[in-house]
Amino acid sequence: MTMEFSEHIKTANVDDVVLKLPLRPALKGTLCVTAHHLVFSERKEEGSYQLLLLLRSVDAIEKSVENLLGYPQYPSAGPGQRMTGLSGSSGTIVIKCKDLRILQFDIPGMEECLNVASSIEALSSLESVTELYPFFHRPRELSLSEPWGLSSPQQQYAQTERLWDRWRLSKVNRNFSVCMSYPRTVIVPCAIDDITLAKAASFRQGGRFPVLCYYHRSNGMVIMRSSQPMTGANRKRCREDELLLQAAIDESEMGYIIDTRSAQQAQQARMAGGGFESKAFYHHWRRLHRHLERGKVLQESLIKLVEACGDPSQNMDRWLSKLENSKWLSHVHSALSTAGLVAECVERDGHSVLVHGFEGTDTTLLVTSLAQLILDPASRTFRGFLQLLEREWVQAGHPFRQRCAHSAHSHARLRQECPAFLLLLDATWQLGRQFPLALEFSEVLLLRLAQDAYASDYGTFLCSSEQERCALQVKENTHCLFQFLLRREEREKYVNPLYEATDLAIWPSVHPQSLQLWTGGQNMPKPWTRLEKRSGLL
């Protein structure tokens, strides 16, 4: 343990702590604070219960102390000056986790309680990525020399022979100089050289020029993604960008641009320098707008949903109105129906599609990855799904660091938090409910991923782009979650026993009656499932 960590720990061990979990009898034991974990071990001879909580997964901590002797005590007293008078005082801390678990610890001794609380506060919000637990997690069975990650654009390209005559691999971004949030290699039309790409990139927000993300084998159509074009108020155009899009389709073909903003939002974006592809310059592309909520709205929706779930009144009408008010299921609905639209363009109408919104790092990825789940049987396998997440979220530069900094319980001011990834997992769960045989993985995997996106032992969801990961040497110094999950003993926990591969597209029903609230994700107790599914219980 480095000095910095131990500075934060004033009280490392407290005995006679009572742990209360919802719907469980209270447990008594010892609480221990380490650099990255909160450890609770029940004091019992046999079958004792242990809880290992990653401090990073603490979203909010609430403390209350009471002094039974009735005179004020000051927490400033150092650990050495323990006074006998304190024995009558006690405190309670409630820990609300990013995975929505809620734990309560009753701690004897006010001072100990405050010390533990302040340690948790400090250690759960470490700023530097390299101080986080994945850089220290060294399980015996894993070695750092093992491969990190499951796939790369090179592999994707090499495996799809039919791409070769019209698409090529470009290393224009090899130094991350063209686009900071793209990987080094991307797949682009053969007809477009790197110079043109660079110019097109300068016309797209954050340099995210259109790249291929999915090739539909049955008809050769593709799904591409990008960020918005920077047309601005005076309708700038960029020949290179137009050429790039034209090269993605045949002369005679038409393509669809699915803009994940409303038409009005897209118009307004021009005032801020952004914009949309005008019909006049992109003759062969037809634009459709599908408004998906993003950013703060989505985060607040999650907060309201979690709040509704915590409502103690048990009143049916109140619950339904709070559920409606949270709008979470509406967001699930929009995500699925927009993805359905993209899939419909590709499969039924036989057109290529470009998806973007503003930055192309959130709703865009949500839509492209869901569309692939609908269309592509390969992405519904265990490995295929993890590869999809790696390609479309990790490598494609979803800013996990900002988006998953806090979850629904945090009192901190919202900055760039947004549960877009959680929404993807929820929509995937809905697909699994409607096609219970079609996905090779189970709900348990989705829950695990939701947990790890916010706080993890592994490096996969650290950082916001490949560039950052390279700079911090994440791949050299952490273990890869996806590789770990694919190990045979792990994989078994997450597979769907009913799985039967199908080559058909799985069109989800988007009737409101067909959507359900994903209670597993909300950590609501189901009588027939075990409460904690993860390493929380050792």
Place this chain on the structure above:
Amino acid sequence: MRFEKVIKIWGGLLGSGPSKLPPHSFCPQVEQVKLLDRFNNKTTTGTLYLTATHLIFVESNVPGAHEIWILHHHIASVEKLSLTTSGCPLLIQCRNFRVVHFVVPRERDCHDVYSSLLRLLRPVSYDELYAFSYNPKQNEQQREVGWQLIDLTAEFERLGLPCDQWQLSDVNRDYKVCETYPRDLYVPITASKPIIVGSSKFRSKGRFPVLTYFYQEKKAAVCRCSQPLSGFSARCLEDEHMLQAISKANHNSRFVYVMDTRPKLNALANRAAGKGYENEDNYSNIRFQFVGIENIHVMRASLQKLLEVVGTRSLSVNDYLLGLESSGWLRHIKAIVDAAIFLTKAVTVEGASVLVHCSDGWDRTAQVCALGALLMDPYYRTLKGFMVLIEKEWISFGHKFADRCDQLDGDPREVSPVFTQFLDCVWQLMEQFPQAFEFSEWFLIQLHEHVHSCQFGNFLGNSQRQREELKDRTYSLWAHLLSEQHNYLNPVYSPSFAERHPVLEPSTQPWNFKFWRNMYHQFDRTMHPRQSILKHTLTLKESNSKLEDTAHTLQAVSSYLLSSPLRCTNTPLQSLSSLHDSSPSLILGAPLSRKEAQQEEEVLGEEALEDAPDGNGGERTVEGSSATENGYGELQSSFSSKNEPAMVSLEFGVARMTC
């Protein structure tokens, strides 16, 4: 025959009718009728046929054509909408939540269909009901045996009755004391005949307190009755004695709970009409409790509102949730479950006896007693036990099925989905305890179907007394359901779960109460999961048992070969070829579809063979509907100059989706 009178107006042509009809039956038809899907723009063209019992739509020019059979009794309303360019629309709403929208090309035809249906769907006497013409090709003895399958005397024996505190009373042998009660009634041994008669005079419709369930472990009884005629101050010593006797019969508790399942306000209002509720001052040793389940009128309006909401085209998620809330349906469901939990806790935890009543004691009382018993006793969670439960709490104690389900043309204010709510509550429990029930939700849906179908004698009439008269010429549903019970089994049922959890303790968190899509949208296929776990598991089980059979046969063959080596040149081939015969179904692994089964057993069968939960012939494709049906957006094929890519057929199979 009335049917011939009704339909003489139709241009009765004899064509190639629906598959199940006998070839020479007289069957008027209308051709070129369009069937519009409720939730998208899909239309199917076909022919409408009218038979004595069904309205049938057969899709034209399609091999293996889709057929819709609508039993006249299931039709709740027929509406002729205003004329459009393509014809005259006819909207038919059914009690099993099917809604069909036909467009008939010629207005005169449409009017004929309309007026024929209007006549047919309003039977005025029991003789006109389907049950009296339904003939499943059974002889008289089989019919009789069918009626004896469910035996309530045996059920009370199972509960340990009569016992030292409870006796069988013959006071209602001839339905003299209470004509809506069954003949056999169990009362405390200390309740003498004068007390019973006196108490019955003080209770609405003479429905005095009697035992309906006995929790042997604590010797606690669940009793039911109707409201007392207390008005503002009336008392009845015999009634007070009766409650005293119930209390004394249980040594575990010094008091008996009296659960009035109505909201307090309703009970108060009843006092003005000379009815009301027990005054705790007059009855020693009672604990009185209101539960607050709304009356039949509120429930009727609630379901209507719910169906309106979920029947809306392009419904948004928010409007759906708001509509769900404003319909109040789930609130009512939760109120019933809450009441049953209260009852269960009082009996199983406190060991107290409970007397349940509402106004007349045949709606809310039946719901709460039945659901409570289901929570307390694992037997009722088996297929046969559930039949016993319904026979006891609903049929024998006089739930007015005829009025509530609108079997005869009657007062629309008497119609109410009380039994539907009970089934809904059971489904909510199944969702919470998937292993606890021997039957699947398709059993509940099938029950709902037949409560309205009037095909069997069980649910006809308003009381046991009436039903007894109708029994002689009808068949029992229980025999029918037991004969095809493999269709209704829950593949994940675990009897050991029942051992571990004899009493169910459901969660009452609001998010555990869900909209029962498979009931209220059972005919709207686009809404259902496209793959069914239930069907899949059943198929696996089926092929598993077939494989076991194969293994047995092979074992037999090999032992045969070992024992008689001389004949080994012939036998293996024969055995193998007999194995081979069964292999197609072995590969498909499909349970025998109800369609085939029914064609064998009856000619003019029961409705909707497309409704068989397993009628898909074991197809195991992804039953996604086409993307357009889902309405992701309005893709105009304005510039799709290209040919459509080879489309995978994503249409549904013949059967309705299960699960």
